[in-house]
Amino acid sequence: MAQGIVSVCRVVLSGGEDRMLKIFGAPHSRAFRVIWLANEIGIPYEHIPVTFSVPNAQCKEPWYLELNPNGLVPTIDDSGFVMWETAAINLYLAETYKNSLYPSTPQSRGRILQWSFFATTEVEPALITLFRNRVFYPPEQRNETLAVQAEQTLRVKLAVLEDQLAKTPFLGGDTWNMADFMVACVLYVLTRLKLDLTAYPKLEVWLAASLDRPAAQVARKLRE
Numbered sequence: 134m135a136q137g138i139v140s141v142c143r144v145v146l147s148g149g150e151d152r153m154l155k156i157f158g159a160p161h162s163r164a165f166r167v168i169w170l171a172n173e174i175g176i177p178y179e180h181i182p183v184t185f186s187v188p189n190a191q192c193k194e195p196w197y198l199e200l201n202p203n204g205l206v207p208t209i210d211d212s213g214f215v216m217w218e219t220a221a222i223n224l225y226l227a228e229t230y231k232n233s234l235y236p237s238t239p240q241s242r243g244r245i246l247q248w249s250f251f252a253t254t255e256v257e258p259a260l261i262t263l264f265r266n267r268v269f270y271p272p273e274q275r276n277e278t279l280a281v282q283a284e285q286t287l288r289v290k291l292a293v294l295e296d297q298l299a300k301t302p303f304l305g306g307d308t309w310n311m312a313d314f315m316v317a318c319v320l321y322v323l324t325r326l327k328l329d330l331t332a333y334p335k336l337e338v339w340l341a342a343s344l345d346r347p348a349a350q351v352a353r354k355l356r357e
């Protein structure tokens with residue numbers, strides 16, 4: 134079993150239900166997004182910082198593969214309910230643990246799904262390709278052609294976000310909600326890329342404010 138539990142807190146929730154959420158994954162992985170959300174909506178959790186992308190990574194050990202056959206982080210265990218895939222985890226948690234970020238109308242939830250799928254299928258692949266080939270890989274493994282293509286794709290998506298933020302103060306409309314969270318937690322990588330964002334002034338302000346939220350800062354402190 135992984136060592137080094139960062140945070141443990143067990144409570145009896147208001148309904149008298151004794152629940153415990155475990156979050157598996159090093160804080161500099163996508164587990165960051167789950168830790169941020171747990172803090173954002175006040176879910177007590179135990180953090181197990183399973184290692185990845187290192188020799189003998191814990192995410193490839195048999196005990197972890199039983200939880201997540203992909204051998205990737207993060208994974209959660211919510212009082213015995215085990216699931217993986219970061220965006221799905223966060224949407225599940227937002228629905229399960231009632232909170233003001235998750236509105237009740239089908240339309241506002243539809244909007245959250247729209248921005249969630251946009252973030253994971255349209256934005257994240259280009260963002261990760263760019264990050265790997267400009268920052269993460271050792272210089273001799275970086276492919277600048279791939280990086281340029283990814284940056285072009287990413288900029289088109291950032292313009293879509295800029296246009297929306299010119300119409301409404303938040304992606305969720307009048308208030309910052311799960312739509313904003315789901316995009317902001319993916320765009321966190323931009324803080325490591327030093328990309329010129331002057332073409333997207335509203336996005337830049339919105340992202341800085343999102344990443345400055347107290348719950349985001351708790352999760353950021355674990356990795357920065």
Ligand SMILES: N[C@@H](CCC(=O)N[C@@H](CS)C(=O)NCC(=O)O)C(=O)O
Pocket residue numbers: 161162163164185186192204205206207217218219220
């Ligand atoms: N689509 C998955 C991707 C998970 C993923 O790729 N996690 C990375 C860390 S952020 C990982 O575990 N990498 C280890 C590896 O590739 O072996 C999700 O969103 O949860």
